[in-house]
Amino acid sequence: MDPINPWLSIWSKPKATILQVVSEDPKRGLWILAFVYGVLALFNVSQALALGYVLSLFTILFFSVVLAPIWGIICFWIWSGIVYWVGKLFKGKGNVVLIRAAYAWSCTPLIWSIVLWCVMLFVFGVSLFQNFPENYPLLEWQIFLLFGILVVKMIIAVWSFVIFINALAAVQQFSIGLAILNIVVSWIVLVGLALIIWLGISSLPHAQIPLLSIQEINW
Numbered sequence: 001m002d003p004i005n006p007w008l009s010i011w012s013k014p015k016a017t018i019l020q021v022v023s024e025d026p027k028r029g030l031w032i033l034a035f036v037y038g039v040l041a042l043f044n045v046s047q048a049l050a051l052g053y054v055l056s057l058f059t060i061l062f063f064s065v066v067l068a069p070i071w072g073i074i075c076f077w078i079w080s081g082i083v084y085w086v087g088k089l090f091k092g093k094g095n096v097v098l099i100r101a102a103y104a105w106s107c108t109p110l111i112w113s114i115v116l117w118c119v120m121l122f123v124f125g126v127s128l129f130q131n132f133p134e135n136y137p138l139l140e141w142q143i144f145l146l147f148g149i150l151v152v153k154m155i156i157a158v159w160s161f162v163i164f165i166n167a168l169a170a171v172q173q174f175s176i177g178l179a180i181l182n183i184v185v186s187w188i189v190l191v192g193l194a195l196i197i198w199l200g201i202s203s204l205p206h207a208q209i210p211l212l213s214i215q216e217i218n219w
Contacts, residue, residue: 010108011159014166018102022171026101033104034072036111039064041071043117052129057121060129076100079190086186087172094171102171106164109156116149 006029009017021028042064046052051060080100087094094102120128123145127136138146169179 006105007108010105010163010167014106014163015170018105018167018170021105022098022101026097028101030076030101030104031069031073033107034076035069036072036114037075037104037107038068038070038072040110040113040117041075042068046129047132050129050131052126055129057126057129060126061121076104079103079186082189082193083168083182083186086189087174087182089185090172090174090178090182092172092174092182094168094173098171099168102167103164106160106167109160109163112156113153116153119145120149 004013004017004020006017006021046055046060046064077096077100080096080103083099083103084092084094084096087099123142124132124136130136165176165179165183168174168182169176172179172182174182
């Protein structure tokens with residue numbers, strides 16, 4: 001089979017693409033994709049915590065960009081470890097490195113989410129990180145803009161999920177149905193662990209930890 005460009009083929013041929021990637025170099029593109037995932041995750045956390053009230057826009061962007069690859073790699077390892085552990089219960093064949101590659105490459109569509117964030121930052125600035133949009137009066141065209149961005153982000157998220165299902169099925173040697181089950185059970189485990197950790201921290205004296213939704217954390 002002729003070599004394919006994974007950055008393009010992952011959109012329409014996720015199984016063939018991920019099998020080529022892991023056969024050549026499972027770490028290919030890892031840090032780029034970790035940055036993409038990490039910067040979006042940190043933007044979402046900054047927005048959820050309304051950090052725009054205590055930090056400048058430059059500070060939020062600077063630390064998000066600098067910390068993005070490290071945060072992305074950490075999240076990749078945690079999620080891949082959970083998926084691997086759960087997958088072993090279903091006799092999955094992939095190891096943590098292969099599963100990490102599958103998940104990392106499923107984040108390729110998120111590159112377009114960065115473009116959408118750039119548009120929102122240009123239009124709304126630091127207000128995005130200040131209880132937006134509750135405390136921000138929107139003009140009609142801004143409402144239409146946000147609605148359009150929301151629709152596109154939903155399409156991106158769905159397509160990313162479809163890619164991950166197929167890529168995971170390839171590296172685990174699962175059917176599509178079993179790959180979905182692997183992901184669903186892994187999410188349940190992740191949510192359970194996050195809840196246990198949050199309850200443990202919040203029970204400490206004088207601890208006041210805001211409860212973020214999984215979507216806001218953007219695992």
